[in-house]
Amino acid sequence: MKTLILFIVLLFSNLMISATETRVMIRAKARDAKFIGSSLGGAHIIVRNKLNQKILAEGNTTGSTGNTDLIMKTPKIRGNSIADDQTGGFMATIDIDEPTFINIEVISPLNSKQAQAVVSTELWLIPGKNILGEGIILEIPGYIIDILKPRTHQYIGLKTIKDKPFLFQANIVMMCGCVIEKGGVWNSDEIEVTGILKKDGKFVKNIDLSWVSTNLFEGSHIINTPGNYELILYAYHEKTGNTGVDKVNYVVFE
Structure with missing residues (x-):
């Protein structure tokens, strides 16, 4: 043994x-x-x-x-x-x-x-x-995109937004966390940021978002009808082919 x-x-x-x-x-x-x-x-x-x-x-x-x-x-x-x-x-x-x-x-x-x-x-x-x-x-590859406005599954009363510009807002950074700024190393002027707006599953409009401060992009659209809305927001850089996407659903009620 x-x-x-x-x-x-x-x-x-x-x-x-x-x-x-x-x-x-x-x-x-x-x-x-x-x-x-x-x-x-x-x-x-x-x-x-x-x-x-x-x-x-x-x-x-x-x-x-x-x-x-x-x-x-x-x-x-x-x-x-x-x-x-x-x-x-x-x-x-x-x-x-x-x-x-x-x-x-x-x-x-x-x-x-x-x-x-x-x-x-x-x-x-x-x-x-x-x-x-x-x-x-x-x-x-990619961008880190966080849609800030509207919030996920947010319920919004039509009376509070009717005939007023409805604000869309997103925070976008490089995949390393590096900042996107106007004229910076990662120049916001070179990045296309667009929101694809849908209502009840049907296309409504493409909404352009512009840089307003470090990493922050904004755009707006007038919403006058209730429904289930979806925003698909993308960033695209033509020179590198870099892309990123975030999505949010929200509800507008009477």
Whole structure:
């Protein structure tokens, strides 16, 4: 019996010794913007063995969104990193004993469900061959859009709004949380923001929203009939093809 126990212990020890710690830096970067870090709640990272789908590492990116000048204004040169020691990322520490084909999945932004996108990539990981520095960067497309007015399923009396401009309002930011401003790095003049208004399931009108202050867009329309209304609001940037959408339903009653 002692011999058997000793054999099992030695076997287990050999297995543990044969596994090699391998580190991989994984980052999520918003399309046409900066990295997703702590200020936005991070991006969720899952690393799986492609063969059997076993989770090898999992966690959230932490750190800053990065250096704006370095990321957005400095020409990219081969070998030069756009990330520094403070830039948001997740360090995956994985024990493997042979080359392993892995899948990396990024879910972001973690705390903005309506804007959440899932992006993935696959690569071979070699025992002891770390992937550090800039690491593996996955691009997250989209905009985070929150319709502020009207509120979800808000009941609005027709008498209070009849023959008056009804205000539509939305907060829009890049997927890293970077601000949208008039003439800024992320220029509001280049982003088309439009609301598709429906009443009882039928199209009413397209409503243009304009920038009024940091991240805030507004538009209006006169509503003179009761019904079940829906607003589908989108942002579109022609140069990058970046898009984002939010929806809200509200009720106007007599």
